[in-house]
Amino acid sequence: MEGSESEAAFNSLNLNPQLFINDVLNIADDLVDDAFDHFRQQASTSLKIEGTDRAQDLSRGVDIIRKKVQSDLDKKLAVWEQYCLDYVFQVPEGFDPSKNDEPPVDASLCQNAIVDTGLDAQLDLLRNELTEVSKENAALNREIQALEGQSVYRDRCSALVNETLQQYDLNSYHENFQEMVKTASELRMKVGKLQTEKMEESKRRKIDWINNAQRDPSVTEIRRGFYSAKLEDLEAFIAHIKNI
Incomplete structure (x- = not known):
């Protein structure tokens, strides 16, 4: 990029792409150093090896890992740096930052835009409408919550009624069954009694007839x-x- 048209264009604007790239690389190096220093401190505290021989072993292991990470990061950042110099900070051919093709801006138009009362009125109207919509939305939310509360209350009442009816049906069935058992037992006793009486009556008649x-x-x-x-x-x- 040195001596190129892009360098001249950036210099005319008091800009230096290489300084920007160097700052990014330095920040990346600082982040890596801080990250591994924090990792070493946390590992030493967790393992409780501060001031021992194991702390030195830990430092050597962390340094080996950092060198590996730093090496891979440097390779990727070198590719990124070259990409920036070749493409990002390249200006079109014939570009002259000293020329400005844009027409001058009329200051009166800016002033009119700033003090446009019609636009302010529309903005106020929109704000008022937004406020009304917010109030209506809040009212609808309250109604929805009230309806949800009523629905929950009805569901609870229905559940209680169903439970009561089921309990009543069970009790009624049990009572009816007990009544049937009692009636059947009484009927059996009466039938047995009638049979006994009939047999005794028949026996008595035979005895009377004989005697x-x-x-x-x-x-x-x-x-x-x-x-x-x-x-x-x-x-x-x-x-x-x-x-x-």
């Missing part, structure tokens, strides 16, 4: 045996059995 001194003589003859019984005696016996 009845006033029973039909033909039946008495049948009781002694069916071999010599007559047909009318058998019919009388069957009729008597049916009446028991």
